[in-house]
Amino acid sequence: MDTARKVIKCKAAVAWEVGKPLAIEEVEVEPPKVHEVRIKIIATGICRTDDHVIKGALEGIDFPVILGHEGAGIIESVGEGVTDLKPGDKVIPLCIPQCGRCSSCLNPNTNCCLKTHLIESQNLMPDKTSRFSCKGKIVYHFLWTSTFSEYTVVPVDAVAKIDDGAPMDKACLFGCGFSTGYGAAINTAKVDPGSTCAVFGLGGIGLSTIIGCKSAGASRIIGIDINKSKFEKAKQFGATECINPEDFTKPIQEVIVEMTNGGVHYSFECIGNTDTMKAALESCHLGYGTSVIIGEAPSAAQISFSPLMLFTGRTWKGSIFGGWKSKESVPRLVTDYMKNKFNLDGLVSHTLPFVQINEGFDLLRSGKSIRTILMF
Ligand code: APR
Ligand code: ZN
Ligand code: ZN
Numbered sequence: 001m002d003t004a005r006k007v008i009k010c011k012a013a014v015a016w017e018v019g020k021p022l023a024i025e026e027v028e029v030e031p032p033k034v035h036e037v038r039i040k041i042i043a044t045g046i047c048r049t050d051d052h053v054i055k056g057a058l059e060g061i062d063f064p065v066i067l068g069h070e071g072a073g074i075i076e077s078v079g080e081g082v083t084d085l086k087p088g089d090k091v092i093p094l095c096i097p098q099c100g101r102c103s104s105c106l107n108p109n110t111n112c113c114l115k116t117h118l119i120e121s122q123n124l125m126p127d128k129t130s131r132f133s134c135k136g137k138i139v140y141h142f143l144w145t146s147t148f149s150e151y152t153v154v155p156v157d158a159v160a161k162i163d164d165g166a167p168m169d170k171a172c173l174f175g176c177g178f179s180t181g182y183g184a185a186i187n188t189a190k191v192d193p194g195s196t197c198a199v200f201g202l203g204g205i206g207l208s209t210i211i212g213c214k215s216a217g218a219s220r221i222i223g224i225d226i227n228k229s230k231f232e233k234a235k236q237f238g239a240t241e242c243i244n245p246e247d248f249t250k251p252i253q254e255v256i257v258e259m260t261n262g263g264v265h266y267s268f269e270c271i272g273n274t275d276t277m278k279a280a281l282e283s284c285h286l287g288y289g290t291s292v293i294i295g296e297a298p299s300a301a302q303i304s305f306s307p308l309m310l311f312t313g314r315t316w317k318g319s320i321f322g323g324w325k326s327k328e329s330v331p332r333l334v335t336d337y338m339k340n341k342f343n344l345d346g347l348v349s350h351t352l353p354f355v356q357i358n359e360g361f362d363l364l365r366s367g368k369s370i371r372t373i374l375m376f
Pocket of ligand 3: 097098099100101102103104105112113114115
């Protein structure tokens with residue numbers, strides 16, 4: 001059946017309001033407009049950021065909304081003016097776009113395109129309308145991705161075409177978790193061979209950071225988590241030792257400084273908590289240490305810290321989407337994965353049919369899962 005230019009009715013998980021489980025609904029998905037594509041999502045991962053929205057911790061999200069920003073799928077149809085994508089292409093929607101025209105995109109030293117939600121809401125398409133509706137009501141987009149829907153519409157600036165042979169259930173991890181952690185080590189910290197690293201939080205982001213530290217040649221990688229059931233997998237991915245802050249009476253930063261004779265070269269915060277952001281900063285060497293914030297703190301969060309922490313020479317950085325210019329880098333990362341440059345398969349702890357999405361969120365909240373992949 002030729003579906004192009006027609007409204008498609010399909011299954012989606014709708015977040016009707018803050019704090020409620022997602023509801024599996026039949027939604028209408030309009031055809032793509034100019035410079036947009038409609039994608040049939042094949043697989044999508046559940047990320048902590050989606051859960052933050054459900055819990056109301058991120059500001060500026062309109063409801064009802066279709067969440068999801070870690071997906072992989074196939075182009076179903078393209079809107080006017082789309083030249084670089086065609087029906088049948090395997091693609092990944094990008095939660096950080098690469099428009100190629102803004103001051104960030106034109107600068108080689110940042111990937112933070114000004115079209116991102118952090119600058120301007122992505123709850124609607126660029127023409128300020130939605131392609132989703134349900135029961136006669138408008139449903140908002142999320143990060144322009146909305147991968148918790150069998151079909152979604154995405155502006156071309158936020159879509160990467162990937163290798164035809166890529167396995168979709170793993171490829172979706174390049175849409176957020178893997179790219180974010182791996183790139184923070186490789187691009188943002190620029191971990192060097194023989195260096196020492198501390199990774200706070202051993203979820204999907206932290207483990208991907210460990211993969212990056214290891215592939216950059218770090219000689220010592222210390223994993224930190226309050227859930228010791230995360231340690232085994234962290235070691236499989238390359239952590240040389242793992243510690244639980246609850247096993248010590250003194251602050252974990254003091255423990256790490258002692259363990260490393262003055263502090264690590266690189267520390268990474270992969271939790272999204274302001275206390276651990278400070279602990280990670282204090283864990284790196286006072287002169288040459290670099291600390292990278294990867295975790296997304298609640299919108300209202302603030303940090304106070306002594307300027308002496310930086311005065312002595314430390315560097316404090318943030319990393320969004322691993323520093324990758326998304327549209328051009330994601331295809332290369334997927335190709336590298338297919339050439340076995342790194343192995344991320346262990347990040348997928350659970351696979352569920354899409355309709356069991358709320359069970360997937362329960363697994364995340366209970367600390368039992370790394371990544372749950374939902375299959376349509
Ligand atoms: N100290 C140490 N570890 C902690 C602490 C703490 N105070 N609080 C939580 N953790 C651990 C959890 O036990 C868990 O293993 O941090 C890990 C976080 O992992 P996930 O919840 O699976 O989150 P992840 O998907 O890896 O994302 C981490 O990055 O993109 C952001 O929004 C995302 O803020 C989140 C962060
Ligand atoms: Zn994410
Ligand atoms: Zn841009």
